[in-house]
Amino acid sequence: MTAVEQRFREFKMPDVGEGLTEAEILKWFVAPGDTVTDGQVVCEVETAKAAVELPIPFDGVVHELRFDEGTTVDVGTAIISVDTDPGAGEAAPQAAPAAGEAVAEAPAAAPESEEKEGRQANLVGYGAAPASTKRRPRKPLPSAQRSAPAPSAAAPAPQAPAPAPAPAPAPARPEAAPELNGSGRPARPLAKPPVRKLAKDLGIDLETVTPSGADGIITREDVHAAAEAVQAARETPVAAPATAPQGRERRVPVKGVRKATAQAMVNSAFTAPHVTEFVTVDVTRTMKLVSELKQDPELAGLRVNPLLLVAKALLVAIRRNPDINATWDEGNQEIVYKDYVNLGIAAATPRGLIVPNIKDADAKTLPELASALGELVGTAREGRTSPAEMSGGTITITNVGVFGIDAGTPIINPGESAILAFGAVKLQPWVHKGEVKPRQVTTLALSFDHRLVDGELGSKVLADVAAVLERPKRLITWA
Structure with missing residues (x-):
C-alpha cells in the first residue's frame, strides 16, 4: 500500500x-x-x-x-x-540536482486547478490524460561540452572531433486518443463509477447527457440536470382526453423497508402453501383481566393491553404444541424445530411494515413480557429498530384490531411457520350460560405453512389460544 x-x-x-x-x-x-x-x-x-x-x-x-x-x-x-x-500537506519537492549532473527533463508542474481536473480526467479505459506525453531523458553531454559556454552566433566554436554517430532515437509514439463518435464526442461517455451509479439509479442514459467537466467528463451535476429535464418533460401537459388525471397521481419510488417487505411477502406467498383458519371467541373475561392487571402494582408503568394477553396465550399454545414452532429448510429439505420462541410483533411505521421480535419470549414472566412489548413498540414508532431485533423470528402476531378490522388472512413472515391475526374486540350478542347476552367478542385468524404444519396441528394451536382468551385462568393451569 x-x-x-x-x-x-x-x-x-x-x-x-x-x-x-x-x-x-x-x-x-x-x-x-x-x-x-x-x-x-x-x-x-x-x-x-x-x-x-x-x-x-x-x-x-x-x-x-x-x-x-x-x-x-x-x-x-x-x-x-x-x-x-491532514498535517502532511502536499508531497515534498525533490532536491535540486548537483551541478553538472544529467537531469531527465520533466513536464512543468500544472496549476492546482488543472492538476485536479487532470486527475479527474484520467480514468481507466478512457485513454491517456491530455498533455501527458512523455519525453525521453537526454543523454549526458561530454565533459568538454558541459563545461564550455554556449557558442554565440557571431563566433562559431571550433569543431571538436565528431564522436561516432549514435543511432537516431525512434520517433515518439503518439498517445492514443479516445475514440469519437459522429458528433465528435467520445464513443463511450466519460464518467466516474459513482456518477455511473447515480445515472443508473435515476434511470438516465449517459449517452444523452451533455458533459460539462474538463475533457468531456460527465459530472454529478450533469446527471442531475438531465434527470430534472426528464422530470420536467414528464410533467409538461400533453394533448389528452378531458378525462386524463393530470396532476392527480403521485409516483413514489419503492425502496428501503417497503421494497424489502414487498419482496418478502411475494416470496412467502408463492413459496409457502398458506392455510388460514378462523375462530370467533368470547373474550369478556380477558378484557376484565386486562382492567385488573392495569391496577396491579407489579405491572405499574408497563404496557398492559389485550395484545399482551393474546401474546401470552399464544406462548401457552406453543408450549402445548411445540411442533408449530419450526421452519422449513428448503436447501437441506429439513424441518427445523426450535426450542425457543422469538415472538414477532408486526408494527406499522412511517417507513413501512416491520416485524421486530421479542427474543426468548417463552421464558419471560408476564411483567417481563409487558416490558419487552412496550419497548419493542416504542422503538419501532421512533424508527430506531435495529436489524438484529428483526432477525431470527419464529412466529408472529399482527394486531389488525387496532384498525377496527375483524379478521384477515395474514401472510407468514419469511422463515417462520405461522402468524396469528388478532381482530377487533366488539360488544356483540352472544349465547352465554344459555342466554343471549352482550359479550365482548373477537375473531382470531391463524395462517400456517402447510408444508410443516398440518390441519390438525394448526387447529389445536388456534383452539388453545381461543380457550385461554375465553378463560384466562388457564394461563395459570396450562403455563
Whole structure:
C-alpha cells in the first residue's frame, strides 16, 4: 500500500443486517473538511430492514462524500474518503540536482486547478490524460561540452572531433486518443463509477447527457440536470382526453423497508402453501383481566393491553404444541424445530411494515413480557429498530384490531411457520350460560405453512389460544 493510500482511507458501506446487499443514505452528519474521530456517527442509512446510524472506524478529516443523500449504495462500496494525516500537506519537492549532473527533463508542474481536473480526467479505459506525453531523458553531454559556454552566433566554436554517430532515437509514439463518435464526442461517455451509479439509479442514459467537466467528463451535476429535464418533460401537459388525471397521481419510488417487505411477502406467498383458519371467541373475561392487571402494582408503568394477553396465550399454545414452532429448510429439505420462541410483533411505521421480535419470549414472566412489548413498540414508532431485533423470528402476531378490522388472512413472515391475526374486540350478542347476552367478542385468524404444519396441528394451536382468551385462568393451569 502506498503512502497516499495509507493517508486517504475509504469507509465502505457495511452489511448492517444479515445478507443485505444495499442501503440508502438518508442523511449525512459530516461534510468535507470536518474532523471525525473513531466511532463518530457520520451518516444514517436505511436498509431493507431499518434505519441505522453508521460510525466511522478511524480518525481524520473528511476529504470527500462519495454519494448524495437519497442515493442507494451497494454494500462494499466506498461512501466516504478521509484524510488520516491532514498535517502532511502536499508531497515534498525533490532536491535540486548537483551541478553538472544529467537531469531527465520533466513536464512543468500544472496549476492546482488543472492538476485536479487532470486527475479527474484520467480514468481507466478512457485513454491517456491530455498533455501527458512523455519525453525521453537526454543523454549526458561530454565533459568538454558541459563545461564550455554556449557558442554565440557571431563566433562559431571550433569543431571538436565528431564522436561516432549514435543511432537516431525512434520517433515518439503518439498517445492514443479516445475514440469519437459522429458528433465528435467520445464513443463511450466519460464518467466516474459513482456518477455511473447515480445515472443508473435515476434511470438516465449517459449517452444523452451533455458533459460539462474538463475533457468531456460527465459530472454529478450533469446527471442531475438531465434527470430534472426528464422530470420536467414528464410533467409538461400533453394533448389528452378531458378525462386524463393530470396532476392527480403521485409516483413514489419503492425502496428501503417497503421494497424489502414487498419482496418478502411475494416470496412467502408463492413459496409457502398458506392455510388460514378462523375462530370467533368470547373474550369478556380477558378484557376484565386486562382492567385488573392495569391496577396491579407489579405491572405499574408497563404496557398492559389485550395484545399482551393474546401474546401470552399464544406462548401457552406453543408450549402445548411445540411442533408449530419450526421452519422449513428448503436447501437441506429439513424441518427445523426450535426450542425457543422469538415472538414477532408486526408494527406499522412511517417507513413501512416491520416485524421486530421479542427474543426468548417463552421464558419471560408476564411483567417481563409487558416490558419487552412496550419497548419493542416504542422503538419501532421512533424508527430506531435495529436489524438484529428483526432477525431470527419464529412466529408472529399482527394486531389488525387496532384498525377496527375483524379478521384477515395474514401472510407468514419469511422463515417462520405461522402468524396469528388478532381482530377487533366488539360488544356483540352472544349465547352465554344459555342466554343471549352482550359479550365482548373477537375473531382470531391463524395462517400456517402447510408444508410443516398440518390441519390438525394448526387447529389445536388456534383452539388453545381461543380457550385461554375465553378463560384466562388457564394461563395459570396450562403455563
